[in-house]
Amino acid sequence: MKVLLSWLREFAPIEGDPYELADHMSDLGMAVEETRVLDPLNGVVVARVASLRPHPEADRIQLVDVEVEPNNPVQVCCGAFNMSEGDLIPFATIGTVMPDGMEIAQRKMRGEVSNGMCCSAAELNLGSDHDGIMILPQGLTVGAPLMDQIGLVGDVLWDLEINPNRPDAMSVAGVARDLAARLDVPFEIPDWSESVSEPLEGDLASINVEDGELCPRFTARVIRGVSVGESPLWMQMRLTLLGMRPINSVVDVSNYVMLELGTPNHTYDLSLVPNGHIGVRRATDGETILTLDGQERTLLSGDGLIVNEDSEPIGIAGVMGGATTEISASTEAVLLELASWESESIARTSQRLGLRSEASARFERGTDWKLNINAVQRFCYLLNEITPDGIELVGEVLDVHGALPENEAVSVRNSRMSLLLGRDFTSTEIRDLLVPIGFDVEATDSEDVQLVTVPSFRPDTETETDIAEEVARHYGYSSLGTTVPRSPDAGRLTAEQKTRRTIRQIMIGSGLVEAMPNPFLAPDDVSKAGLSVENPVQLLNPLAVEESVLRPSLLPGLLTSVGYNYSHRNRGVRLFETGAVFGASNDSTSSLPDEYEQLAALLSDSDAASAVGLLRELGDGLKVEFRLINTDDLPGLHPTRGARICIGEVEIGSVGEIDPVVLERYEIDDRCAWLDLRVDQIIQAAIADSDVPYEPVSTFPSSDVDLAFLVDEGVQASAIELTLRNAAGDELQDLQLFDVFRSDQIDQGSRSLAFSIRLQAKDRTLGEEEVGGIRQRCIEAVETSHKATLRS
């Protein structure tokens, strides 16, 4: 909502520095997005177009003789062709500094002198039109300063952001009321009732409201003697500055009243409304109407309609009028409509049809039904003013309504105000804050309680808490002061949250960079990554089909990220992510899909061993023991380089390399290692194992035994390791696989695995014999339980 200082001043004597006034409005909840003190446009004057001539050397510019002083034209080169001889235009004389900072100087264009500039509205910052020169109405004084002539000297334009709960502030009068209360100056809506001569006898229109819920009040008036033309410049300027395009005198007055009072209204050419009969009903499914903008609109049941006597639609209630009854140059009689509409219905209809207008924006918030008569009077007053011979009113104002809602009084406790707002408020203070903004405050028997009646223009305010906001708003949020409450408990992260941070630290400690790929996938992204997910969770209303699936795995996103980096010559990137993945739920007690947090790492230019190494780092850092089970054909993974990861018997993820076929699809021409884990499971295990009791370090010497076995390729190294661990018994201090060796000299289908075993007892030095015994036990255990033999 934009407001103009001169317009506000028609309702309250508002004075002050434009920026201080802006601060007041922001502090009242009408956030000022821009304050514009209108440029005085020194040097820009009203000029008359004396003659127009072609430029001898150029087609795209013409020569204009402009009169600033009578009979003393100066030549100007101009690129616009919308002027005619005799037109009045804004003219920037030599030396003028334009709003954009450009200084007008005498110059030559293709050999012809130009002594100034004919200006468009946009060049003067007086509108958005920059295609043609601004044509001023006749009657202005040639040579006089433009801003003087159009009455905008020293005016200020503010652009306000109005919250949805403030229908009253969607009008110049409403903003003036709030600001006047803050500045402690009187506010008044003028009386326009006596402005036009007495209505003529007549009965030219009738109204039938079928649905009182849709339309609580319908007010109408017949006006004759209308001559449709241009509205006066001051009106056009105000409309333009507030963001509306001038159209014709009748429509401009209609819009002017809406901006001024917040009361959208509509005008019909009475001669196009058969018998002047207007009805209001809800649409039926599939009904159509041709709207003012020339589009055919299809309606649904529930949409509000204005209909003629044959029940044919002639307008969409509160959203847009129909084309059949539009005001035109030949209109002589007007039917003015001021209706109140059910805000939810207007919101639904305008949203569905994509027709958000100034009118619908106001109806959605809720308009003030009490203002209907004022608005009719204001409309007639203005139209009469600008019609040279005046207008004629015919018949009485038609006003159809049921029982209009009167707001009930709300009990407001001083004690509750003080508790909510953190400052003690007295009854007097509360009254002084509320009365200037139209609330009625009545004392009760209790000193703590008063009865507050909310005005009709504040439908948002219903409860004691709502009134607390009004008290705070007008007292000033920033004037209330500050206090800091203290939690009775210590602030902290949970063990889970700390562990999640540790996991990320381990990842970056291992050189990985955290990525955040898009969690939305295209339908074929899942199979592109080599995954097969039966029912990935779909979005019901995605923005695009490329973003219509909720990721079932972190793999597609990380592959895309690595692919992106490869295409930008960032090879060898090592990315990880922790984030939620989704799947269809089998849990009948919850309506939500399955959602759990995964940790995944994609290491480009790395083989499976790097991913296993990363897993080791993680296990070591969190004190969690991961078990690997080599598994062929894990989805998306290299068919012979993958393993499932278990904690105990619970499978929690996978590790390995990405299937080369998949990598090809992402144009990644290096091996990529992959690690994928359930975060909740790791965290659980890490927390469970975090309180390991201390084991005293043995003071006795240790002995090392190295054993190399020829092991069948079908046997996992981890299986041998486990056997050794069990066989070595209590004296085992450390066990490491330190060499893997394959060669022609070894039997086909097996490899050499060399382990180093460190033995140490807590209570004695292990003798040679005892060490030898353990060594033998280890060899026998491995040879008997696996396809393995000791290498001599």
Place this chain on the structure above:
Amino acid sequence: MSVYEQIAQARASAIGEIEQAGDMESLTALEPMLFGKKSTLGGLKRLMGEVDAADKADVGQALNQAQTDVRQAHATVKERFIAENRRAQLETERLDLTESLGGSNRGHLHLVTQTMERLEDVFVGMGFTVSEGPQAETDWYNFEALNLPAAHPARSMFDTLYLDLGERTEIGDGDGGEATNILLRTHTSPVQIRVMESNPPPIYTVCPGRVFRRDTADASHMPVFHQIEGLVIDHGISLTDLAGTLNEFTAAYFGGAIRSRLRPSYFPFTEPSAEFDITCVICEGEGCQTCQRTGWIELGGCGMVHPNVLSNCGIDSEEWTGFAFGFGIDRLALMRHGIKDLRDMYTNDVRFLEQF
């Protein structure tokens, strides 16, 4: 030759030999000739028997002095050789420390994670806990419990992405088993509802996390972004407590020069509601292009928790009051580092990620 002359000669010859030794090896080879019984000075000790008793002390002293001198000379030369050898050895180990191959092997957390952790740390320091909840939510938790029933016009403030769960979409939620829509949470407020449902007040918690809106990506919007919200429910909590808490947070997070202020606003879940502004971090309040010359930047929304929201969570709004606030994490990161386009944060280009 007198005995003294013999001693002097032996001393001079020994020292001469020492000084002629070229390296540690030849010095070591000399040692039997310098010390011990076989040495010339050692041999002179035998003369002691022939010396007059009266001279014995003097001769003995001369002999000792000569031996000390030889040892001294030997030690000096030996030390020199040790030092030279050490220097030669070290010279062979000389390194150019600027010849480092490869870059650093330290990874990087995403800027959003770093920002989120910093925010969590500030609030933990102020006595808050950190709460989490699901990203896929029911209509109840995301809207209805927050005083936003289905037909509420303010729902249009949230462009919501809904999930298609087939038949399951119609399964009831916890609220009387009515059919519900499942959606991607548009804010982390549903976490607040879950916290209030399952924990009796007092509550001091923040809810950081990922949120979703049906927004086309541009320089300042992403359909997926991150938020942190705060919730305090206690006896006697007021609007000034909200202002004070946000002030304390602002000073802790941005530094002392940056202040905060509240402006009236509207949210269905709070009453009174406010917009939470901070001093423009670019111009520190002087007025610049970023803050549209106001000196303030809008950071987020806040307000006193609406009584309907409290009663939806089974909390008596006459006994307990509270406040809530929320703001975007991504935008905070953008502001702090002067990033112009939000989309840059999500390309996952390592040349972006490694800068933080």
